[in-house]
Amino acid sequence: MSDTHAQTVAFVRETEIPEAAPPYAATGPVKWMRENLFATPANALLTVVAAYAIYLILAPTLPWILNGVWTANSLAECREILQGATGACFAVLTERWPQLLFGFKYPSELYWRPSLAFVLLFVAVAPVLFFDLPRKLLIFTGLFPFIAYYLIWGGTIFVPILALVGCLGGYAVYQRFVTGSFAAGFFGGIAAALLIWYIGGLLIPDGASENAMLTPVPSRDLGGFMLNMMLGVTCVSLSIPIGIALALGRQSSMPLIKVVCVVFIEFIRGVPLITLLFVASVMLAYFFPPDSTVDLFLRVVIMITMFSAAYIAEVIRGGLAALPKGQYEAADSLGLDYPQAMRLIILPQALKISIPGIVNVAVGLFKDTVLVSVISMFDLLGMIRGPILASTEWNGVYWELLGFASLLFFVVCYGISQYSQWLERRLATDHR
Amino acid sequence: MAEHATQMQVSDEIAITISKMNKWYGTFHVLRDIDLTVNRGERIVICGPSGSGKSTLIRCINALEEHQQGSIEVDGTLLSSDLKNIDKIRSEVGMCFQHFNLFPHLTILENCTLAPIWVRKTPKKEAEETAMHFLEKVKIPDQAMKYPGQLSGGQQQRVAIARSLCMRPRIMLFDEPTSALDPEMIKEVLDTMIELAEEGMTMLCVTHEMGFARQVANRVIFMDAGQIVEQNEPEAFFNNPQSPRTQLFLSQILGH
Numbered sequence: 001m002s003d004t005h006a007q008t009v010a011f012v013r014e015t016e017i018p019e020a021a022p023p024y025a026a027t028g029p030v031k032w033m034r035e036n037l038f039a040t041p042a043n044a045l046l047t048v049v050a051a052y053a054i055y056l057i058l059a060p061t062l063p064w065i066l067n068g069v070w071t072a073n074s075l076a077e078c079r080e081i082l083q084g085a086t087g088a089c090f091a092v093l094t095e096r097w098p099q100l101l102f103g104f105k106y107p108s109e110l111y112w113r114p115s116l117a118f119v120l121l122f123v124a125v126a127p128v129l130f131f132d133l134p135r136k137l138l139i140f141t142g143l144f145p146f147i148a149y150y151l152i153w154g155g156t157i158f159v160p161i162l163a164l165v166g167c168l169g170g171y172a173v174y175q176r177f178v179t180g181s182f183a184a185g186f187f188g189g190i191a192a193a194l195l196i197w198y199i200g201g202l203l204i205p206d207g208a209s210e211n212a213m214l215t216p217v218p219s220r221d222l223g224g225f226m227l228n229m230m231l232g233v234t235c236v237s238l239s240i241p242i243g244i245a246l247a248l249g250r251q252s253s254m255p256l257i258k259v260v261c262v263v264f265i266e267f268i269r270g271v272p273l274i275t276l277l278f279v280a281s282v283m284l285a286y287f288f289p290p291d292s293t294v295d296l297f298l299r300v301v302i303m304i305t306m307f308s309a310a311y312i313a314e315v316i317r318g319g320l321a322a323l324p325k326g327q328y329e330a331a332d333s334l335g336l337d338y339p340q341a342m343r344l345i346i347l348p349q350a351l352k353i354s355i356p357g358i359v360n361v362a363v364g365l366f367k368d369t370v371l372v373s374v375i376s377m378f379d380l381l382g383m384i385r386g387p388i389l390a391s392t393e394w395n396g397v398y399w400e401l402l403g404f405a406s407l408l409f410f411v412v413c414y415g416i417s418q419y420s421q422w423l424e425r426r427l428a429t430d431h432r
Numbered sequence: 433m434a435e436h437a438t439q440m441q442v443s444d445e446i447a448i449t450i451s452k453m454n455k456w457y458g459t460f461h462v463l464r465d466i467d468l469t470v471n472r473g474e475r476i477v478i479c480g481p482s483g484s485g486k487s488t489l490i491r492c493i494n495a496l497e498e499h500q501q502g503s504i505e506v507d508g509t510l511l512s513s514d515l516k517n518i519d520k521i522r523s524e525v526g527m528c529f530q531h532f533n534l535f536p537h538l539t540i541l542e543n544c545t546l547a548p549i550w551v552r553k554t555p556k557k558e559a560e561e562t563a564m565h566f567l568e569k570v571k572i573p574d575q576a577m578k579y580p581g582q583l584s585g586g587q588q589q590r591v592a593i594a595r596s597l598c599m600r601p602r603i604m605l606f607d608e609p610t611s612a613l614d615p616e617m618i619k620e621v622l623d624t625m626i627e628l629a630e631e632g633m634t635m636l637c638v639t640h641e642m643g644f645a646r647q648v649a650n651r652v653i654f655m656d657a658g659q660i661v662e663q664n665e666p667e668a669f670f671n672n673p674q675s676p677r678t679q680l681f682l683s684q685i686l687g688h
Contacts, residue, residue, distance in 0.1 A: 324533075326529055326531050326533035327533060329529065330534070331535075332522060333496060333522055333526075333527040333596075334522065334523070334546070334547035334551065334596075335519050335522040335551045335599065336519075336546075336550060336551060338515075340551075344546060345535055345546075349535075427537070
C-alpha cells in the first residue's frame, strides 16, 4: 500500500514510533482516584465530606466493637471489666448463644437434632437452586421435609412415614387418573392421601410417641433463630407453588376457578399479616372441631403461606402478562395441551421475569417471620425481647442483641438476593 | 415460472373443507359466509387489504380463533370445542407466524424437538435426528445450539418453519411470514417455502409477496371485509381480475 501512495502524498512514515509507557497519572490508583473521587471540584468536595462522615460513624463504633467483652456472666460484670471505657458487651451473645438459636425450652441435649436438620437443609436445597447438580439428588429433597420433621419434633417415626406414604399414595393415584382428566387426577390424589392418613392415624398405637427413639419435643418448645428459619423455609417453599397455581387460576377461562382465586388473592392482600397471625393464634381454633388441636406452628405456617402466596401470585401474574401472546399461540399451534404449554413454554419464561419480584416477597416473608413474637412465640426477636432482655443479668443490652439479630437476618437475606442475581444471569438466554 | 406450478401435483383428496363459516369479534362481523375447499397438495395464497380477515381465516383453521357459525373440517376431523379434537388437528397442521414466535428460553434444537417429544412421544434421540434433518433443509444446521435471540430474522423464520415441519404436518399455514423481515431476508424465507411447495406440501399463505404467488400458488384468493371476493389461478387473477375491488387492490400493490 505504501508503495502506491509514496509519490502522491506529502508524508509517509517508514518506521514505527516505539510504544511508550502511559504517564504515571493515567494509570493505577492515581488514575482511579482522579476519575472517581476528584474528577471535578464539586466531586472532590463531596469526597472529603463523605470521608468525614465515615470517620464520624467509625470513630465511636470501631472502639465499641473492638473493645467488646466476650466473656462475662452479666451486664454488671461487663461494666466491671471495661471500667468505664467504651466497649460492647458481646458476652450476652456467647452466654445466651443456645437460647438465641434454639429458644429457651428446647432440651439442650437434643440441640444436635435441629443442627443436623439445618445441615441437611443445604443438601436438600442444593439441587433445587443449582440445576447443574445431578437430578437424582432431588429424591433427597423430596424426603427432606419428613426427615427434618422427625429430627426436630422427634416422637414416633410412624408419623413422618405415614405422611410420606400418604403423599406417595396420592401421587400414584394422581398419575393413574391424570391422563383421563386433570380434575379427576388432582382430587383423586388428594382424596387418596387423606384416606391413607386417616386410616394410618388409626393404626398408630396411642403411646407410640412416649417410648420413641427420639424424644418428642412439642411445638411450643421451639424457638430462637431456628423458628425463623423453619417458618421461612417452609412458607417460602409452600407459597411458590401455591402462588403459581393462584396466578394461573386467576387467568383461567373457567369462571368459578377465576372467582375463587381473585377473591382469595384480593382478600388476603387486603389484610395485615399481624391480623392473620392473631387469627391463627386465637381465632382459628373456632373453625376446627372442638376437640381437635391443630398445632400453633402449623396454624402460623398456614397463615404466612397464604399471605405470601397471594403476593407471589400477583408477581407471577405480572410475569405472565409480560409474555407476548405469540408464545401462547406458538405453543397451541404445535399441539401442546394446557399443562404442557404452561410447564414447558409459559412458566419457565414468566417465572424468569418474576424472579426479582418473587425474591422480594421471599426476603420480606423471611423477615416477617419475626412477627410471630407478637403472638408469644419465642423466635429470635421474641427471645431477645422476652427471656433475655427481661432477665436481671442482661437487662439493657439492646445494641448488641438487636445488632446481632440484624446481622443474622442480613446474612440470610443478602445470600438470597445474591443467589437470585446469579440465577438471572444464568437464565439470560434472550440476548436482547 | 408458470410451468413450476404445473409440475406440482394437486390430488383429488380433500384436505380442508370450510363451509358457511362466520366469525364475530364481539359484535364485529369479521368473517362472513366463508366457503373454501382445499385439496391435498394445493398452494393457496390469500391476499387482501389489512383488516380483511385473512389472518383470522387461517387462524380459524387450527382453532387459534374460535368460529361461531358453520363448520371447518381438517383432514376428516371436524373442529369442535372438544379440546382433544383441537389438539389433534393442531398437531397435523403446522403454522408460521409473522413474528416467528420461537421460544427464547430454548435452543434452536430444543425449539424443534419440544413438540415431537411431548406431543408425539418421540424418543429424544430420534426427535433430535429429525430436527437436524429439517434444520439442514432450511440450511441452518450449524446454529442448532444457539438461542433464537442470536439469529437474524430470516434465520429465525426458517427455524420456525423447521420447527413446524418436525411435527410432520400434512398442512402448513403461513401468517404473513415475511412481513417482519428485511428485503434480503425475505428471499431466503421464500426460497424455503418454494422448496416446501415443490415437495407437495398443502400450503395456505397469507402474504403480500405477489411474485411468490405467481410462482408457487395454484390458486390466489382475494379477501375484503371478511368475505372471499375473488379466487382464481394466479395467471388469470393477476392479468384479468374480475371484481373492481380486486382491480383496485392489485393496481395499488403492483403499481409502484
